Amino acid sequence: MWFWHLVVDYPACSVILCRFCLFYVLSTGSRYISKAAAKAQLDYDYDGPLMKTTVPGPRSQNVGAVNFFCNYDDSRGNYLVDVDGNRMLDLYTQISSIPIGYNHPALLKLMANPNNLSTFVNRPALGILPPENFPDKITESLISVAPSGMTRVQTMACGSCSNENAFKSMFIWYRNKERGHNSPSEEDLSTCMINQAPGCPDLSILSFMGGFHGRTMGCLATTHSKIIHKLDVPSFDWPIAPFPRLQYPLEEFTRENAQEEARCLEEVEDLIVKWRQKGRPVAGIVIEPIQAEGGDNHASPDFFRKLRGIARKHGCAFHADEVQTGGGSTGKFWAHEHWGMEDPADIVSFSKKLLSGGYFYRDELQPYRIFNTWMGDPSKNLFLAEVLNVIRRENLLEEVARSGKALLDGLYDLQAQFPGLLSRARGQGTFCAVDVCDAATRDRILLQTRDKGVILGGCGESSIRFRPALIFRDYHVHLFLNIFSDVLAHNK
């Protein structure tokens, strides 16, 4: 009975005793309540942080590499609750992977639909035995947000598998192009079984210093963000280009930044030529629209347009890795839409906020031969379809643009107020970042902010990254800025 009430009637249950409602009542009685007007709030959100202990608290003992243990039952909306009852405004959202907050009523309701039961209980081998309606379901979900110029998608279980298989698609496409037809030679067939060329060809993927594309061995050969990811793991001799290092504020460094981007593009072309001469032609170029793990490094739309042109000129596939940037947090569903191109990429990979993984691809990169047992998970697609409904119904991309602007304006103010601490505030939508003077100070600020009830993430050398859910609103921004400002004042 209690359960049935909870998942079916949830949004209207504020006077009935249930776990979530009870906490709502508790929270409004708390002395840590925020100043934001109650009417402005999401009815499924808490109204502010509530800290009972430092974090990790006593119940998160022996955490090791773990930050702290969480109470996901009690977490709601923008707020993550830990096992000590500390309730924190979450601007990191499980490494940017929670699209519409915790325990969103629409997702809870979905689980009460009996038609969805068998999708959770019977995970199919999607590549050979898909559910009856799966093509329609994919059309409703992923195809409804397909990047411009793309009508095909390959689902996968996680971000690394998505990029691994995207790379394979590019290699197969490139070799078919080299052969001019689809029939491999006898030598191709015999050598591939023993890992030797030409069957396993000496092709490469060009990536960028500071990039992150995952940690499986193919992905890892294109990842260059942190030593800890790469040390001791064998890799491929693939070319690595510099990613532009822009100077901020952008409007003061127009000429310098244009020169920097031109330098990087020139290096890309040099590497493509050099690797072709080495006998390891570049089959594809992989790049994040914003380098995330590597420090929230941005480049201009002009840079990406020119890079795409270079890929086309040299016959390389162009792969936009939107695993972290995709899903709406830049204010557009795909970050590469900001480039303003009709035909920006051959492959767009995704995961995280899309709840499982995969990649969109252009027709000629057809994925016959891309296969594994599960190839994704229809139960995650169920959630995704509902997430997309919520995004559309609640105009969340507009909300993101609005709250993102408030967040970035706030960061500009704070870096003006604390010039010795903060610099290079930057962002698109709520996908924002700011640099701290050094790594030790950054790490200290992250912990102090957390102890005051706000979870942030670090990235790059000494950056703080902001990755709130798409339901992050203006008043959450102000709540955060008040707390962050206090912490910065203590670190002046």
Added chain:
Amino acid sequence: MWFWHLVVDYPACSVILCRFCLFYVLSTGSRYISKAAAKAQLDYDYDGPLMKTTVPGPRSQNVGAVNFFCNYDDSRGNYLVDVDGNRMLDLYTQISSIPIGYNHPALLKLMANPNNLSTFVNRPALGILPPENFPDKITESLISVAPSGMTRVQTMACGSCSNENAFKSMFIWYRNKERGHNSPSEEDLSTCMINQAPGCPDLSILSFMGGFHGRTMGCLATTHSKIIHKLDVPSFDWPIAPFPRLQYPLEEFTRENAQEEARCLEEVEDLIVKWRQKGRPVAGIVIEPIQAEGGDNHASPDFFRKLRGIARKHGCAFHADEVQTGGGSTGKFWAHEHWGMEDPADIVSFSKKLLSGGYFYRDELQPYRIFNTWMGDPSKNLFLAEVLNVIRRENLLEEVARSGKALLDGLYDLQAQFPGLLSRARGQGTFCAVDVCDAATRDRILLQTRDKGVILGGCGESSIRFRPALIFRDYHVHLFLNIFSDVLAHNK
């Protein structure tokens, strides 16, 4: 109301109208009902195949690479139902990945528990923000079936990610061993970021011809089962040893098979020495207890014991890949338990029947530095814990040993009856296979058997593999053997 009934009261609802019960009534009224005694049957299973069309039927149009589309709502127990209403006894189970059949009432019931809701809705970044009770949950599930000598497990989302990260663990362990301490040199740190040695060392994994370990690029370098997997994808220069090709019946070829295994082991040692001399030392050896995709190739416990000894002698880690063999279908929970060793492996990887992925490891292969966003999925662990309860409660490993013996005895009979068609019947538990005279005949037999209501899988050149769920019983065996015998008679 209907839903609440369905998921909470399901096992007792046989007189009330609900989707599953209705179908139970329908099925008992079918004219294709099997001859097995009704009392012997599982109450959540169908009682026999029911074929309305050939497969794929009219509603499975435009299937492409897909076998056919499925109705997972109506599938039950050992029976997969397609969109045309054909009900097939499933001896392939989504490439060996359905442990206790379709829509098992224990799993449906689990979804009615409100305490489980937030585990489905809020997928955490397990490595940093695990749920409160997650260590206990893992202890109840994975640790309760940990292979002998292992008390640690790393969860992952799929089989390929499991093996990729297991390989990385072995490389890191090997380099730490080479260094004699944990501090990498300045050169290690600077070279790893650009994919160069010594930071990205020229280490290798030794694998076996015919092996299958996944299709991401690290895994694929150890996979050698089919050309279609490997063609056009760059790979590593890693050593590949021959896997024994045993002659059957085993008791007639004792001497020949022992010689064959000795030859393969000698080659393994030669390769280890040769690759060390080439400057690409073997950090680890990966092997399946039974080569599955490669054709259900078995070797003796003696072979594996000696291989383990060779790994130890040469300082290589030993990795048993139990992605397909693990989970009970050989009659023991792990196939390598048949080797009778206290300490068989350093790493045991799993996926498929375990519902998500991961690997067990010995203490010294500690996985600090193994990380990604999700690192598994607690909702899959919920199901796994319940699957393990069912396995224990219903003594399913004993059932597997019993039905596996019936299946193998039946295959022996059939190969005696059809010596021109079948040979080399072999198996452990229900993990059985038989060779067909050629690939074309094998493929035709698979389709004809399917049209008579039994789903089988192919593997290797011309083998048929049997991968029923753990709830496959004697009477299912006889039902299958009757149908299979008819098909074989038509192909004599």
